[in-house]
Amino acid sequence: MAHPHDFAASLRLWRRKRGLSQLGLAGRTNISQRHLSFLELGRASPSRDMVIGLAIALDVPLRQHNSLLMAAGFAPVWRQTNLAAPEFVQIRTALDFMLAQQEPFPAVAVDRHWNLLQSNSGAVRLVEFLVGPLAPDAAINLADALVAPDVLRPYLVNWVEVVGYFVRSVEADAAADGSAETAALLQRLLAYEGVHAAVNAPPAELAITPVLPMHFRKGTTDLRLFTTIATLGIPQDITLQELRIESFFPMDEATARVLRGWVEQGTAEALSVPG
Template sequence: MTLLATGTTGSAASADRGVGPLLRAWRERRKVSQLELALRADSSARHISFVETGRSRPSEEMVLRLAEHLDVPVRERNSLLVAAGYAPRYRETPLDDPALDAVRAGMERLIQGYEPYPALVVDATYNVLAANRGITMLLADLPESLLAPPLNAMRLTLHPEGLAPRIRNLPEWRGHLLAQMERQIALHRSAPLRTLYEEVAAYPVPRTTPETEPVEAVPYFALPMLIEHEGRTLSFISSISTFNTPMDVTVAELAIETLLPADPATVKYLHSLVD
């Protein structure tokens, strides 16, 4: 199954603030001193101070170097360049643009290769851009209102009419997902992501039905998602992959999430569906 959706994360930076205050905000967010940043960027604390206070205009190369050492997201690097008076360096190519044909095809092959294990591709606000048949299996029988495009992985998982009632360890899994979003908000300063977080965090938490049998304690190597499917409890460990050194905003904000079986019973059941 392939799904395309569009979404933007927005940018917290604005040119009228100037690049100095923005760089200082990123440095403070990363808890790095001016001296430490200067050493990393082969500069001086004095120059970093002058840039942050507006007494010195950094070169385009210096803006990018500081952004790299502060781990500034690609979208925000463009904002820093604009605030410093330069043109954006990184393109933002629509995912359906022919220039990204190879990227789309590669992601399709990758998530299909994980079958029968669930895998999907999401953007910076968890809109589902592509998904395989393993995901389709988990989403079976969900309300049409939740399955209408654009699908959103967080809504599908945490909505009381979505997967939430089927997740046997919902308090733990919900806490994990919300903490993950909080870390991303701190990193990207995305207003749309914060809006999504506030929405899903406010969802009422379904209560476990009395008929549900307790899940036996198993020494998992990572927090699993334990989910009911046709009378069985399936166990998955989530793994997320991103692109190394992306040069396009769209590509930088893509993530491939795979749900790997966390126990032999889940492996056996998933393979039985395709045998």
């Protein structure tokens, strides 16, 4: 059974997260400040439409929107569908297109917590160059791979700067979505050796590039890549709202030549194999 105070506490928490006064939120939802105060004290019970209106006004993510509804005693309204479901065929087609268009440069699709869902061949080539072949169907979390001491860190020259920025972005995610899962991810990342120091480190030097590249080095090969992150517009499913497509681009022509060369090398090797 839902308890009125569960919803009241959640409502107060989200309003404060968004930096709104009771008067400000009341104005957004076209209710009186007195009524909102009663809702936050558990002295009034919201209707289903009221919960939905408040969640929209507070820009609550779909997953937490469902939690608000359940705290108020209502059924969830947003689905979480497996990406492989038949109704997502057009989404998967678009995702395949985006990843293929990025070739020969890396691109990946991840969920809200950086679990790898899909990658293109460029991403596979980059990872295998750095750390060797991956186990088939291995579960990969890109946040752990980046932050942990024994995966990408040995090859990431500017690990301190990159990880400092990345962990701060996870902190922002944890504050924005208010979920236990994102909070757990943040605590896991902060527990790795050197991460607290990286987060608190001052900039090494004045910025001389428009974006912070990831500078990988293995042997005599240097790779400098910057990334972009895309999300789906107006998602109406939890899975799709939490989907991210991260694309990696070369920061210089030398990096581009290496990434293109791996494709040409693979094609040449394939053609040399007797049929």
